[in-house]
Amino acid sequence: MNTTAALIETEYRLGAHNYKPIDVVLARGEGVHVWDTDGKRYLDCLSAYSAVNQGHCHPKILAAMIEQAGKLTLTSRAFRNDQLAHLYEELAALTGSHKILPMNSGAEAVETAVKAVRKWGYEVKGVPEDKAEIIVCTNNFHGRTMGIVGFSTDPDARQGFGPFAPGFRTVLFGDLDSFRDAITENTVAFLIEPIQGEAGVMIPPSGYFTGVRELCTQHGITLILDEIQTGLGRTGRLLAEEHEGIEADMTLIGKALSGGFYPVSAVLSNSEVLGVLKPGQHGSTFGGNPLACAIARAALKALTEEGMIENSATMGDRFQTGLKDIRSNIIKEVRGRGLMLAVELVPEAGGARKYCEALKERGILAKDTHGDTIRIAPPLVITADQVDWGVGQFSDVLTAA
Template sequence: MLQTDYIKLEDKFGARNYKPLDVVLERGEGVWVWDVDGNKYMDCLSAYSAVNQGHCHPRIKAAMQNQMKKLTLTSRAFRNDQLGMFYEELCALTNSHKVLPMNSGAEAVETAIKAVRKWGYMVKGVPEDRAEIIVCADNFHGRTITIVGFSTDPISRRGFGPFTPGFKVIPFGDSKALENAIAPETVAFLVEPIQGEAGVIIPPHGYFKKVRELCTINNVNLILDEIQTGLGRTGKLLAEEHEDIEADITLIGKALSGGFYPVSAVLSNTEVLGVLKPGEHGSTFGGNPLACAVSREALKILTEENLIENAAIIGKKFLSGLKKIKNNKIKEVRGRGLLLAVEFKLNAGGARKYCEELKENGLLCKETHDNIIRFAPPLVITAEQVEWALERISEALSG
C-alpha cells in the first residue's frame, strides 16, 4: 500500500480529532523512524516525550517479551510479583513514599484530584463538597471532562460542558496571584513545572520556591504534573529539581514505559494517598505485571545509560544552535534540557509550514498553538545528531 492509501483509510474510518503531518510511520530505532516507503526521519517530538529512551529500546523490548511469556494481567483483585518491586524502585528513585499506578496521564491527574479532595475533607477539615483546586491559565493536563473544564483553551472546552466545579484559574508564573487565590477551602495547587503544550513556557526563576513556601504555610498540596517534563526530559530526573523543591504529589507517565505501554503513576505520601480505601478508586490495568516489568526497565535505562545527564548537556547545545538562527519572524527561542521551542510572531503565517518543510528534509516535529514549534527528541540523541538536525532546522527557518 502507498502512504496515500493509509491516509485515505484513516480519513474514511477514523474520527477527525487530530491533524497529523501526512507521514505514515512503520518502524523506529533510537532517534530515527521510517515510513512505509522506506524514508528515514529524525523524530524531534518523541511521542510528546513518551519515548525518552528512544524508539524500541532493546532492553525494554526484552523485558516486555520476557514478561509477556509469563503473565500480563491479574487485575488488582490479586497480587503480582512485579508490583512491589516497581513500587520500591520508583520510590527510591524519586524520593517518594507511596505510589498509585494508573495507565494514562489524564488518569493520573484525575486520581490526584480525587485524592486531594478527600484529603481536604478527612485531614484539613474542609466542609463536604467545598474543596477547591487552583490551576493555571494555559494549562494542559489531559482531555477528560473534568480536566478540559478547567482548561483556558477554547478549542478544548467548546461544546463539552457542563463542567465539574471546584477549580480556580490563575496566571502561570505569578506567585502573588497564587497567594491571593488561596482560601480556607483550597486543597491543592495543580501546575506543570514547564507548560509544554502551551509552547514550552518556563516560569521566572524562584517561582516554584515561592509556590512551595505558600503551599506549606497554607496547608495546600502542591501537585506537579511532570507527565511531560519528568523522567529526564529537562536535564533532571524531575523538573522540580531545578529549584530544589519537592512536591506533595508528583504525576508521571509517558516515558515511564519508554513508549511500549500506557503507564502512569501518582507519587505522594501516606497522608494523601492513605485517604483512599479499598473500593474507592482503582483501575483494571493499573499496576499490571506487564506494565510494571516494562516500567522497571525503562527507569533503569534512564540512569544506567546517563540519559538525564545527556539531556542536560545536549539540550544546551541544541538550544544554543536554535538561538543562532536568523529570522526576523522568530519571536523567541527557549527551552530547558531537551524540551525546546521556537515561537514565531503572530504575523509570520504560522509554524505548520516549517514543520511540513522539515518533514520533507527528514526531520519530524509538530506545531503547537499555531505559531510555535516544539523540539523534543529522544534523550539518546548525540551531539552529531543534533548538528545534523540544526543544519536542517536552520535551512528551513532562516530568512
C-alpha cells in the same frame, strides 16, 4: 492499499477527525529515528510527546516486555503479582516517594490526584463537604477527560463539552501574586506543570516555584506537580522540580515511564494524601498490572543507568545554543530546558505548521503548538552529531523564509 496516500485516505474516511497529523505514515523506529512506509528516515523531534525518551524500540525494554508477556500480563488488583512490589521499591528509591499509585494514562493519574486530594481536604484538612477548591493555571494541559477539560482555558478543549464540575480556580501561570490572591480556607491543592509543554514550552520566572512551595506549606495546600511531560529526564534532571530545588507533595508521571511500549502512569505522594484512599474507593483493572510493571522497571533502569538524563542536559544546551545562533527575522524567541525546546515565530511568519511540513521534507519531524510555536523534544539518546545535523535543517528552513 499499503501506499501512503491510500492509508491516509482510509484513516481520514473511517477515523474521527480529532487530530490533524503531519502527513507522514510511519512504519518503523529505532533510537532517535523513524522510517515511513516509503523507507525515508526522519529525526524524531517529538518523541511521542516525550513518551519515547529512551529512544524508539529500546532493546532492553523490548526484551523485558517480551519476557513478561510470556509469563503473565494481567491479574487485576484483585490479586497480587510479583512485579508490583519491585516497581514500588525502585520508584520510591529513585524519587523519595512514600506512597505510589499506578495507573495507565497521564490523564488517569491527574484524575486520581484530584480525587485523592479532595478526599484528603475533607478528612484531614477539615474542609466542609463538597467545598474543596483546587487552583490551576491558565493555558494548562493535564489531559482530555471530562473532569480535566472542565478546568482548561483552551476553547478547543472546552467548547461543546459542558456542563463542567465545579471546584477549580484559575490563576496566571508564573504569577505568584495571582496564586496568593486565589488561596482560600477551602483550597486543598495547587495543580501545575513545572513547564507548560502544550502551551509552547512556557517556563516560569526563576524563583516562582520556591515562592509557590512556601505558600503551599504556609497554607496547608498540597502542591501537585504534573511531570507527565517534564519528568523522567526530559529537562536534564530526573524531575523538573529539581531545577528550583523544591519537592512536591504529589508528583504525576507517565509517558516515558514505559519508554513508549505501553501506557503506564503513576501518582507519587506522601503517605498523608494517598493514605485516605480505602479499598473500593479508587482503582483500575489494568493499573499496576505485571506487564506494565516489568516494562516500567526496565524503562527506569535504561533511563538512569545509560546516562540519558545527563545527556539530555548536555545535548539540550547544545541544541538550544545552535537554535539561538540561527539568524532569521521570523524567529521571535528560542527557549527551553534540557531537551524540551521551542522556537516561537513572529505572527508575520504565518503559523508554525508550514515550517513543520518543510522540516518533514528535510527529514525532521517536529510539531507546531499554539499556532506560532515549533516544539522540539527528541529522544534523550540523541548525539552531538545528530543535534548539529538537526540544527542545520532548522537553520535552512527558517532562514529560507
